[in-house]
Every structure is written in C-alpha cells, then in structure tokens.
Amino acid sequence: MADHVHPVDADRVARARERVPSREDAVAMADVLAVLADPTRARVLHALDAVEELCVGDLALALDASEDAVGYALRVLRGAGLVTNRKAGRVVFYRLVAGFPAPLREHCLRALVDLTRGEPAP
Amino acid sequence: MADHVHPVDADRVARARERVPSREDAVAMADVLAVLADPTRARVLHALDAVEELCVGDLALALDASEDAVGYALRVLRGAGLVTNRKAGRVVFYRLVAGFPAPLREHCLRALVDLTRGEPAP
C-alpha cells in the first residue's frame, strides 16, 4: 500500500470530493444499473417495451430462452419495481410498470443499442 | 419445465422477436453497463468528469477508498477503453478518454444521480 501522505493536487481533490456522489448514492446507482446489466433482463425489457404485454411462456419463446431463466429475470425485475404482472386464468401477463423511468427506457435501452452497434472497442 | 407448446399470442411473439436485440448484442450491452454498475468505478468516472485529470493517490483521497480498490477500478475502466493514463515522472494521471460516449456521460452518469435521489423504492 502506498497512501498519499499529501495530495499532489489538493485543489482538484477538493473539487472532486464535492461533486462525486456519496458511497450510498453510488451503491444505489450501481444497483439500478446492475439490474439492466444482464442479457436476459435487458431483452425482456426490450420485448415488453415493444409489445406492451406478454406472458412468461411467450416471452421465453420470443427470446429463445428457457422458461426458468425468464422466470428468474422477471422476479428480479419485479423486485426492482420495473415490471407488473396481471393474472388471467392460469396465464400471467407481464408489462413495464406505468411509471417506468424514462431515462432508462430512452437511453440505457434504446440508445445503448446504437452505441454497441457503432463501436466495437477502441 | 413447462415449455409452451403453442404461443398464447403468436402475433405479439413475432413482433417482439423482430425488435428484441440479439443475444450477442444484449451481451455487449450488458458488458458496457456492468462496467458502470460498480460504486467505485462510477465514482471514479464522476470524479474524472468533474476535474478532468487526477492521479491514483489523489483519486483514492477524493473517494475515501483504498488505493487497491481505485487501482483495480482504473484497470477495468482502462480495459473497457473509458480512461487514459499519462505518466508524469512517478505519478500517473488518469482522465476520461477523448471519445468518451456521450450517452453514458449524460444519462447513465448524470441523469442517474437524479433518478436515484428522487425514487427510493416503489
């Protein structure tokens, strides 16, 4: 370990310290992003964003994924408060929650598609 | 396992199948988001976004984090091509890469701060 005894640039350290989010806020941000940072969950959200409502089995069909994987993804998304379920008989339909955060939908989902397509890796 | 023998709503499945990103693209998206989905890395990016350039030790000071944690975060960020390093003597300065993706900076960093502050958990 080699801790700085004295800061090299005290001014910048002070300015950075003011603007950097607290550790708690950073953890909250990381939790939100971690929910999206999974292929299955992201594709589930894209599918629901495209066709409004789908049941679990159809979702697995549309994604070519196992029903277990989709079920787990939906559980996590539900725990994060991003999707809602509606029971119609023995079928459970899922959709994006009404107040789905617009920034996530616009940028972290749609804009990110173009980003990943456009730039492979510098 | 209970695979759907027939889709409940074949039309919506077909439409969703067209619009959902492929598994490969979803993995690429998840990789990008996973880099941001870490408190230390997110705070490092915020600090560099605020004051342009900082060395490792000052960065650890500004974040109240161990130098190991910051060093590992910087290694990951460098591997993802998001930061650059400049050696000045025995001090190494880091800054955001020139072509830092604007969507990430604008929305996944700045907008997400407001998002996490506004809504704790529905």
Place this chain on the structure above:
DNA sequence: GCAACACCCGTACGCTCGTCCGGGTATCCA
C-alpha cells in the same frame, strides 16, 4: 549508489449472481 515513493501486477480468498433441478400451487378441460 541507496532509500523512499507512486504505482502496477499476480495470487488467493470470500461473496454474490445466474442456472439447473425438484416439488409445489392454482387453473382449465374432459
């Protein structure tokens, strides 16, 4: 040159996440 410094690297450990598997509940059809 020698010592101290700033930082990097590889390894080992602990922990969480995602998947698989078995059983369970509620619903529909015959």
Place this chain on the structure above:
DNA sequence: TGGATACCCGGACGAGCGTACGGGTGTTGC
C-alpha cells in the same frame, strides 16, 4: 374429479467479480 397446463418457489451447484495481500518496476532525492 382426475389429469394436464402455466407458473412459482426453494435449495444446490458452478462461475465470475471485488478486495486484500505480497512482491515487483520505474522514478525521485540525498
């Protein structure tokens, strides 16, 4: 009412991530 369907839930397993530690490289100052 019995069986099949659609889905949920629990624990078990393997894999990957983040942290801590020890040793290493290059640089500065005496």
